[in-house]
Every structure is written in C-alpha cells, then in structure tokens.
Amino acid sequence: MAARKRVVVAGLGDVGLLTAIRLAKHADVVGISAKSALVSGQELGVRISRPGDWARDYWIPFDRFRGLDRVRTVQATLTGVDLASRTVFGRGGDGATTAEEFDALVISTGVTNGFWRQPTMESADEIGAGLHAAHNRLAAAGSVIVVGGGAAAVSSAVNMATTWPDKRIDLYFPGEAALVGYHPRTWDRIRGRLTALGVGVHPGHRAVLSNGAGHEITSEPVSWTTGQPPATADAVLWAIGKVRPNTDWLPPELLDEHGFVRVSPELEVPGHRGVFAVGDVAASDPLRSSARNRGDSLVAHNIRAEFTGRRLRTYRTPGRRWGSLVGIQADGLEVFLPTGHAFRLPAWSVQRVVMPGLVRWGMYRGVRANDPLR
Numbered sequence: 241m242a243a244r245k246r247v248v249v250a251g252l253g254d255v256g257l258l259t260a261i262r263l264a265k266h267a268d269v270v271g272i273s274a275k276s277a278l279v280s281g282q283e284l285g286v287r288i289s290r291p292g293d294w295a296r297d298y299w300i301p302f303d304r305f306r307g308l309d310r311v312r313t314v315q316a317t318l319t320g321v322d323l324a325s326r327t328v329f330g331r332g333g334d335g336a337t338t339a340e341e342f343d344a345l346v347i348s349t350g351v352t353n354g355f356w357r358q359p360t361m362e363s364a365d366e367i368g369a370g371l372h373a374a375h376n377r378l379a380a381a382g383s384v385i386v387v388g389g390g391a392a393a394v395s396s397a398v399n400m401a402t403t404w405p406d407k408r409i410d411l412y413f414p415g416e417a418a419l420v421g422y423h424p425r426t427w428d429r430i431r432g433r434l435t436a437l438g439v440g441v442h443p444g445h446r447a448v449l450s451n452g453a454g455h456e457i458t459s460e461p462v463s464w465t466t467g468q469p470p471a472t473a474d475a476v477l478w479a480i481g482k483v484r485p486n487t488d489w490l491p492p493e494l495l496d497e498h499g500f501v502r503v504s505p506e507l508e509v510p511g512h513r514g515v516f517a518v519g520d521v522a523a524s525d526p527l528r529s530s531a532r533n534r535g536d537s538l539v540a541h542n543i544r545a546e547f548t549g550r551r552l553r554t555y556r557t558p559g560r561r562w563g564s565l566v567g568i569q570a571d572g573l574e575v576f577l578p579t580g581h582a583f584r585l586p587a588w589s590v591q592r593v594v595m596p597g598l599v600r601w602g603m604y605r606g607v608r609a610n611d612p613l614r
C-alpha cells in the first residue's frame with residue numbers, strides 16, 4: 241500500500257481550517273497557526289457590540305472541531321519555506337524551531353487588518369482580553385465615528401446602532417456610495433437600514449490617516465483630505481480596509497507586486513506543483529474572494545487529484561461580493577446575493593437549523609459543545 245501523503249496547511253483561519261477538515265481523511269494533515277483556535281476575521285460588527293454572541297460562532301478552540309481530530313495542529317509563527325526540500329519552518333511560543341515536511345502545501349495565512357485581524361501568537365486569555373477591551377471602550381463612548389465604507393465599517397455601524405440605540409453613530413466614507421464591489425442594490429438597502437437606525441451617513445469624506453488609524457480605536461478629531469471641517473466623537477473606529485498579506489515568511493518570487501500569492505486558475509502556485517494558496521492571501525481574482533466561494537473544497541479536491549493523477553478543477557467567482565453583511569440579528573440572518581437581492585432566514589431557522597445543522601455539522605463536520613471551563 242502506498243504511504244499516506246503529507247499535507248501542511250499554513251494558517252488555520254476561516255479557509256485553512258475548512259481545507260484541513262476536508263483533507264483529514266485522505267492524508268496526514270498538519271496545521272500550523274499562530275493561534276490555537278479559529279479566531280475569525282468575520283463579522284466585526286457583532287464582535288464589537290455583542291462579543292459573547294460573536295465568540296460562540298467565530299472563536300472556537302481547535303480541539304472542539306471533530307473534523308480536526310485526525311489533524312495535528314502546531315501553534316507557531318511561520319518563518320519560512322524551503323521549496324526544494326519541501327519543508328515549512330515555524331517558531332513556537334518557547335522560541336523552538338519546528339520543521340514540517342510536506343507532499344502538498346496549502347498557504348492560507350490571510351491578511352492583517354485592524355485590531356481584529358492580527359497574526360500574532362496569543363493565548364485564550366489574551367484573545368478574550370482584546371475582545372472585551374474593544375467592546376468596553378465602545379460601550380463607554382457616548383458617540384462613535386466609523387471611518388470606512390466596506391462590509392466591516394457598515395456592519396459595525398449597524399450593529400452598534402442596534403445594540404446601543406442612544407449612542408450617536410456616524411459613518412464616513414470617501415465615495416458617493418459605500419459597499420463598493422457589492423451590487424448597488426445592496427448599498428441601497430443597507431443605507432435605508434442605517435438611516436432608520438439613526439446613523440449619520442456621510443459620503444464624500446476621505447480621512448487623513450493619523451498614527452493609530454487602522455490598528456486601534458482612537459479619540460482624536462478626524463480630519464478630511466476632502467475639505468470638510470474635522471469631526472469629533474468619543475471613539476473612532478477605523479475600518480479602512482488597509483489589509484496587508486501575511487506573506488513575510490514566503491520567498492518573494494511567489495508573490496505579486498502587492499505581496500499576495502500568485503495562483504493559477506486551479507489555485508496552484510505557478511511552477512510549484514502541490515503548492516496551493518487560498519483565501520484572502522491568494523491573488524485568485526481582483527476581489528481575492530476564494531474564501532467565500534468554496535476555495536477550501538476546490539483546493540482539497542485538487543490536492544487529492546494531484547496525488548492520484550486526476551484532473552484539477554478551476555476556480556470560478558461570481559465577480560461581485562456577497563454574503564451576510566451585518567450578521568445574525570434578533571430578526572434573523574439576511575444574506576445578500578451577487579445580484580444585490582437579499583433573502584432573510586428567520587431567527588428560529590438560524591438557531592435551530594442553519595447554525596447547528598448546516599454550519600456546525602455540514603460545513604465543519606461537528607463542533608463539540610462549549611468548554612464549560614472557558
């Protein structure tokens with residue numbers, strides 16, 4: 241019998257975790273990641289306004305995923321890869337070096353963005369402390385400015401206004417409309433919701449980026465390069481989409497001019513068979529959207545195909561952003577399609593069918609109940 245192949249998944253975030261689960265039965269899988277849990281970059285709005293709800297779905301220790309039982313996880317910072325000897329290197333919390341050989345490698349280290357997506361080694365206590373510090377800071381503020389026009393900014397404004405109806409919330413963004421990349425109908429609908437919640441909506445404002453902008457909540461007045469007088473609030477949340485790919489550990493010849501990993505339509509790194517990239521780190525399409533368009537399944541399929549000499553599949557994207565923008569709310573979960581149309585799943589179905597059945601069993605192949613000691 242042929243020896244089982246070895247796959248290293250570098251970065252166990254939203255998409256690396258799913259890829260590891262999909263491959264676990266078919267190969268010896270090692271996952272290397274800075275944290276010992278899934279700490280998703282999704283749903284910033286729910287995270288800052290209702291951290292308990294967010295943690296239930298988006299902060300899950302690896303040992304609670306049944307699908308990872310066969311996967312060996314290593315908590316380490318990735319430091320390099322030797323493509324000739326097919327070995328990945330990392331540094332553990334104690335400073336010791338780890339080296340993992342692979343037949344296939346999945347690069348899924350994502351991007352750094354704001355205080356909520358940092359690729360640093362963190363214990364559960366440190367993750368919890370960061371989560372509560374941001375929430376407490378915003379909860380204590382009488383007024384909040386949100387700078388940015390993407391999903392993270394819009395979701396933050398909607399969720400804060402829903403959780404804290406008495407707070408003054410203002411959303412500032414540079415263009416005529418927010419949510420660029422989504423169908424225009426999506427912004428029309430969300431703008432109506434923001435207005436109904438009493439959020440001040442301020443198009444045409446491009447902020448001067450101060451020192452803390454982009455990686456912490458600040459309190460200084462915000463100035464505008466677009467000429468308006470400065471705006472003030474007790475807290476300023478910067479969600480300006482200043483993403484930086486987590487690719488310092490990779491040889492520069494694998495990267496495009498912006499530092500993202502170049503990939504073929506099969507999500508394979510050109511010239512390196514068996515090396516794949518997926519998720520926000522992969523230059524798969526202009527929106528780098530393979531995480532939300534089932535890139536995990538495609539890469540898992542292609543790795544198995546590569547091992548067995550079958551044909552690889554190619555990645556397809558709808559060409560527009562889509563998904564849940566504001567997360568689960570008391571009235572259910574609204575999902576925006578690439579066409580800009582939205583459908584709402586009622587709250588009962590989200591709690592009883594979608595999350596336990598489709599997400600925890602269907603997608604993650606089983607998630608154990610919450611650790612009572614946490």
Ligand SMILES: Cc1cc2nc3c(=O)[nH]c(=O)nc-3n(C[C@H](O)[C@H](O)[C@H](O)COP(=O)(O)OP(=O)(O)OC[C@H]3O[C@@H](n4cnc5c(N)ncnc54)[C@H](O)[C@@H]3O)c2cc1C
Pocket residue numbers: 250251252253254255256258272273274275279280281282316317318319348349350351357358359360391486489518519520521531532561562563564565
């Ligand atoms: C099921 C699903 C549903 C989604 N739904 C939506 C949606 O509705 N709307 C939407 O806009 N988007 C959606 N997304 C996409 C989402 O917005 C992001 O694209 C996704 O979170 C990116 O995942 P990632 O794994 O590429 O990055 P991340 O989740 O950031 O994972 C990267 C991981 O690598 C680790 N890492 C980074 N560098 C190092 C290093 N040097 N050493 C060790 N570890 C490192 C990080 O700590 C992190 O754990 C969805 C994604 C999925 C999978």
